[in-house]
Amino acid sequence: MLSLILSAELTGVTDLRPQDTEEEPYYYTFKVQCTSCRETHPNWVSFNRYEQHEIPGSRGEANFVWKCKLCQRTHSASIMSGPSAYEGDEKRKGKKVIDIECRGLEFTEFKPDGDWEAKGTESSSPFTGIDLLEGEWYDYDEKAGDEVAIKEISWRLGRA
Template identity: 50%
Template sequence: MFALEMTADLTGVTNLRPVDTPESPYYYSFRVQCTSCREVHDKWVDFDRFTTRDLSKSRGEANFVYKCRNCTRESSATIKTAPKAYVAASPPTKQVIVEFECRGCELTEFRVSAEWVADGVSGIVFEGVDLAEDWYDYDEKAGEEVSVKEVGWVIRRA
């Protein structure tokens, strides 16, 4: 099991989460390493929690299935939990966003993709939060600037 952990400095917002519904799935983007030969896949891989693929030598299925180009071993990853919202904390703390079960591979690096949503402390919902860089907006109801800064990601064995 692997856990994707996030830290972020939130001002005026909380419950930061990816938009992840069957109608609009969030594509998790990772660098993947084969646990057999230690070869790192040369491209980013993207998968969502609503799409599954059959495993070739099993009755099982997973959200991500690939065959290592170096050793030809099949590996897979399955998203085990729906994403959890990152809750504002002072100071910022590591919080698990989502968990994955990996067989034959390791998730080594995460890349943010798509948009996120955050709840303003005044009750306004901010859509289109882009975490590729620091994000700023203005909460009309509260009359204050809101932000998500210093976002950090860690992939940890759970």
């Protein structure tokens, strides 16, 4: 099991999470590596937790199925839990966003390519369409009358 772990400094917002519904799924974007031959796919790959794909030669399904071009082995991954909300006070230890079961592959890097959402700490004002690609985000909470921010964003992938 592999976990995507987020650390960030939240100012004036809490409950940061990907905007991820069945109607509008969040596509998790990663660099992928074959654990058999250690070949890393040159492109980013994306998948969501709602789509299922058949695994060739198996009766199973997974959210992501990939055939390594070098060793020709087929590998798969499925999101097992998440997404979990990141609270403002979790910066030091980080928080698991999702857990992924990987078979024959490993994700080596994450790109927050998609919209995130949060709510105002004091006002509960909803903030949607948050773009974390630049590594920081700033806005203004009208109800609270104060600036809100997400800074010092870091991602890591760790064994659960």
